[in-house]
Amino acid sequence: MAVAHSHSGPFFFFFFFTVFFNILPVTFPGSESEALLKFKKSLHNPPALSPWEPGSTPCAKNKKWNGVICEHGIVTGVHLGDLGLSGDIDVQALLELPGLRTLSLINNSFSGFIPEFNRLGALKALYLTGNQYSGPIAANFFETMQSLKKVWLSNNKFSGEIPSSLGMLENLMELHLENNEFSGQIPPLAQNSLKDLHLANNKLTGEIPQGMERFNKEVFVGNEGLCGRVIGKSCQADASSGAGGVGGPGAEESGGNISMAVVTTIVVILSVILVLIIVMRRKSNDFEELEKEPGDEPVEVRISESVRGQNAGGVAGSVKKTNSTTKRGSSRGGSSRGGMGDLVMVNDEKGAFGMQDLMKAAAEVLGNGGLGSTYKALMTNGLYVVVKRMRELNRMGKDGFDAEIRRLGRLQHPNVLPPLAYHYRKDEKLLVYEYMPKGSLLYLLHGDRGPDHADLNWTACLRIVQGIAQGLNFLHQELTFLDLPHGNLKSSNILLTENYEPVLSDYGYSPLINSSHVMQALFAYKSPESQLYQQISAKSDVYCLGIVILEILTGKFPSQYFNNGKGGTDVVQWVYSAIADKREVEVLDPEIASSQNSIEDMKTLLHIGAMCTEGNPNKRLDIKEAVCRIQELSVGGKGTESASL
Helix, strand or coil: CHHHHHHHHHHHHHHHHHHHHHHHHHHCHHHHHHHHHHHHHCEECCHHHCCCCCCCCCCCCCCCCCCEEEECCEEEEEECCCCCCEECCCHHHHHCCCCCCEEECCCCCCEECCCCHHHCCCCCEEECCCCEEEECCCCCCCCCCCCCCEEECCCCEEEEECCHHHHHCCCCCEEECCCCEEEECCCCCCCCCCCEEECCCCEEEEECCHHHCCCCHHHCCCCCEEEEHHHCECHHHHHHHCCCCCCCCCHHHHHHHHHHHHHHHHHHHHHHHHHHHHHHHHHCCCCHHHHCCCCCEEEECCECCCCCCCCCCCCCCEEEECCCCCCCCCECCCCCCCCCCECEECCCCCCCCCHHHHHHCCEEEEEEECCEEEEEEECCCCCEEEEEEECCCCCCCHHHHHHHHHHHHCCCCCCECCCCEEEEECCEEEEEEECCCCCEHHHHHHECCCHHHHHCCHHHHHHHHHHHHHHHHHHHHHCCCCCCCCCCCCHHHEEECCCCCEEECCCCCCCCCCCCCHHHHCHHHHCHHHHHHCCCCHHHHHHHHHHHHHHHHHCCCEHHHCCCCCCCECHHHHHHHHHHCCCHHHHCCHHHHCCHHHHHHHHHHHHHHHHHCCCCCCCCCCHHHHHHHHHCCCCCCCCCCCCCC
8 A cells, every 4th residue: 555655646746737737828827918929929010909018917907908808817808800900810829818709800901711710619709800801711610619609701702602510500699791702502501599690792692591581681682693582583483594495505595695795785884874974963962951051940959058068979059950952863762782872771660761851851950979960850751860970980881881880770679779771972971860859868967957857856867877778788798899889878879768768879880980080089988998098898888887877866067078178077086085975965966866765776876887987997897797786776765785886
């Protein structure tokens, strides 16, 4: 026994160190930074990654590396969109990040064949949209990536057949392959989990599989060789037309083809000339109705002095009604591949309308914000809409812009307002939304305190805050590939329904805005981490949520909304000071605080708002925790114990 024991001791000692040193790279703090630095070295044009330096750690509480997503001190995501990056990606370096679950390289300049990302078997989301990747993808490429839920390969130059292994991903929820050069038949993609599919504008042929008939026909547009019931094109007709008759193709058929080709060429040339004439005629006067000076019918909207002159994208000091004019020649409805005059519908739940309807409608100027002007118009179907006229959304080409807006148009949540339609021009975009009858939360809080303000009691305030939090949480779940799922949350972008239910607007714009304008246009860039370290993340949205909560509870207009910081009240410092001195009740809006049996819940919500505005994003609540705490509150005055900072 003694001999056996003497041998087992060194063996256990050796085994322990073997296991320890095999595990060590996973847990040692420096290993992830070394892996990311190796990954950075494989990239070209990485000045945006200058904070990635030896001697620092990617998940440091005081200075997290930009583009790196961390949970509990472990790297779980690398999101490097819109940085002009290129190079041959070092996948081996990414393999040294065992916690990596999401990889986003959207809107960069990577090219060549797709890297061996299939070695990253634990990935849940892969976003490569908007690069220059090309060539075929092996049929079995995705076999080793069974954890994948979201695959975005759109707006590249991939060719060959769609990899059949995509049909083996049991958890696949989102698949974007649009705007590539994929050819051949569509493989069976019958997963029940697949809710978001895009195959438009490729070179696909053959019959659409029966299991995919549940998707909208817009999923398949731009593939002339496809047929099937979902797109209203018979596959039998295609087969018979290609048979060539009993005797097969002969001289007559060949001659007929040549004649048809000549006729087609002539038609195409005439069509091009006609389009050029129309475009030249429209170029000088498109949207002239929206550009005209307001007419003689002012509709007065009074705003309190504290709000006048602010640049928060809110309601203007006065509203005027333009003369009703008619604009001819615009397409009704339109399509994703429509011409310059099209109004493209991305959500027709409120009915369909076209550019002609918009040009005929009288427009009321609602205001001018950081992204452009806003108008109210009545469509011929009786629907009031808001038209946002934007000049700074110039980052993407038409196809990329179409994909982004269509994705936003598919969002469905009672506290989120999806776009209904858009119009695309190189230097100007129009986004159309449903009009909300009660206006914005900004006006309810800071406008003239008329009859509507009587409804702003604690019950209404809590319901509004809970709705805002639920809507923001939904966006964070649906737009996980964006560093800023909302990006512009503030009271002027929170609209109210007839029943005072809040709906979020102006979200998801960060990929679309010119980089030179984004910091001035989006409120999330006012967060401390952006101002101090030029870093943004989903936590920046939580900071914006905190500002809105404090704004509602105090009734004060936040100085954070002003670009120059002059004016309003620094609600963060004011509330933090009150909490430190245990005088929270003093900062509550007296009209809200009149419900004495709910004071403790109001104080709790004040603490939650303060935790959402914590200067250090690593100490800040995340959206899930914030929603959970807010949902625990009630209007019954149960005296919920105050949260602690």
